[in-house]
Amino acid sequence: MNTALTATYALTVLLLIATPGPVVALIVNTAAASGSRKAVFTAIGTNWASLVLIGAAAWIIMTSAAIDKSWLNGMSLLGCLFIGYIAVGTLREALQAPAPTQAEQPAQQAPRGGLLQGFMVGISNPKDIIFFISFFPQFIQITESFGKSMVVLSLLWVAIDFAVLSLYIFAIGRIASQRSSRIISLASGVALLLIALVGLAYNLRELAA
Numbered sequence: 001m002n003t004a005l006t007a008t009y010a011l012t013v014l015l016l017i018a019t020p021g022p023v024v025a026l027i028v029n030t031a032a033a034s035g036s037r038k039a040v041f042t043a044i045g046t047n048w049a050s051l052v053l054i055g056a057a058a059w060i061i062m063t064s065a066a067i068d069k070s071w072l073n074g075m076s077l078l079g080c081l082f083i084g085y086i087a088v089g090t091l092r093e094a095l096q097a098p099a100p101t102q103a104e105q106p107a108q109q110a111p112r113g114g115l116l117q118g119f120m121v122g123i124s125n126p127k128d129i130i131f132f133i134s135f136f137p138q139f140i141q142i143t144e145s146f147g148k149s150m151v152v153l154s155l156l157w158v159a160i161d162f163a164v165l166s167l168y169i170f171a172i173g174r175i176a177s178q179r180s181s182r183i184i185s186l187a188s189g190v191a192l193l194l195i196a197l198v199g200l201a202y203n204l205r206e207l208a209a
Helices: 003-018 022-034 036-063 069-096 115-123 126-142 146-175 178-208
Strands: none
Touching: 003 022, 003 126, 003 146, 022 036, 022 069, 022 115, 022 146, 022 178, 036 115, 036 126, 036 146, 069 115, 069 126, 069 178, 126 146
């Protein structure tokens, strides 16, 4: 096994996942609004999406298929639109939520997160799409066997991804309260919206070029 390349991949994945993005914003929002248990299921959903993207990357490598840049930008554009949709819903719920002193507030909040929403945000995350399609193949030589390399890369991704997201869930669980939950939801909603808008602007510019 190429230890140096493996360590480089692990560090790259760690930085990619830990950097705030749509998945982190969704996890933070879910942990604050719906609790740690729902956030863990959301994290499992994002992991599931990552495995699908890894599978797509493996297919591209095995078939030596060339990816049209405009197609990649189009996929990222659709992902940004979906993330923007999630952001608007999050902000609407946070702004319309009752005052935190009202005892019935938790029961009136719409459920957030979960396996399906985690999967949808993960599969439409422009950052992950670009990484798996464009950069993931560069690490396939960590072993002499293609199959073994895919297993190692996949396991490393899942382990690092779940560990980082679990730390976010734990941190939010320690500080979340009825009052802070609304603030966290607003902040994560704004973060998701900004990510979507920046992604839209970038991909539209690339498609127009």
